Amino acid sequence: MTTRGYTATKDQLQTRLRRIEGQVRGIERMVEEDRYCIDVLTQISAIQAALDKVALGLLDGHVRHCVTNAAQEGQSEEMSTELMAAVGRLMRRG
């Protein structure tokens, strides 16, 4: 099994994801307590920034390992198409 691009930083990735999960729960509590809309929105922006960081970390690992290996094995066409589709979704946010 080829090592995933992010394997080396797996712990760091999971720590960030658990923190994001906690932030989402925090927003649920804010809504439950009828907290002011702008304060809830501020937290959502913080989660989006954290998710972007996770996404860029994953993409970085993917480029350095999967994309590079594929290029060296002469298999870069499909890999490039896949990478660009992922970048497009991240830019359009969904």
Add this chain to the structure above:
Amino acid sequence: MTTRGYTATKDQLQTRLRRIEGQVRGIERMVEEDRYCIDVLTQISAIQAALDKVALGLLDGHVRHCVTNAAQEGQSEEMSTELMAAVGRLMRRG
């Protein structure tokens, strides 16, 4: 206590947030199982789209209630500044 802009749609908001929380946990599992980077990225884009929807829903309620009430009470300066700062953060994603 003035009703929060989102009070009317609170249940819907909390259902969406719980779903997003579940999606984040889903990504934690994918990383744990060394799933392919692009598949994880696809899920992150889905969460970003869902978060944007929640943010726009909150902002909508805020504009229709808090911003409108403040304008009718001649208090719109500060409210407009706050609203624009929130829109700026959402556009810059954090």
Add this chain to the structure above:
Amino acid sequence: MTTRGYTATKDQLQTRLRRIEGQVRGIERMVEEDRYCIDVLTQISAIQAALDKVALGLLDGHVRHCVTNAAQEGQSEEMSTELMAAVGRLMRRG
């Protein structure tokens, strides 16, 4: 004719737009001269940031004048819907 939200800052807005027009022409020249892809991309990001600033300036004027006046005249429903559609497009970038 109701004053447009941005009327007060019209000169500033037009100066920015002319600068952006010049930046786009600059990219045309870079492509003509086969300049390195990453350098062209860096210029595109600079234009996007400049366009966001123009958009936020327009939105700010719109909220402080058009949205506020409509609320005071009890006409905020349609105005809020229009505002939120514009914010949605800006967040999704198109």
Add this chain to the structure above:
Amino acid sequence: MTTRGYTATKDQLQTRLRRIEGQVRGIERMVEEDRYCIDVLTQISAIQAALDKVALGLLDGHVRHCVTNAAQEGQSEEMSTELMAAVGRLMRRG
């Protein structure tokens, strides 16, 4: 001189850039004519979408040519860092 990633599609790229330049001039006219803020904002979103398309086209060519060649020549570290910085700027819009 190594062929730029976008050399093959240069005409298409320049056509799009000239169209965007025209759209920016169009907005200058709208502001000059005090057109409604939301209509101007709609045009800005259209330009942002067009710029994103140009950026993704450039990035695609860069990945398929420059990044792939570098990987095959064992020079992917710096290239990956450069690519990821460009993607980060595009996601953060500036």
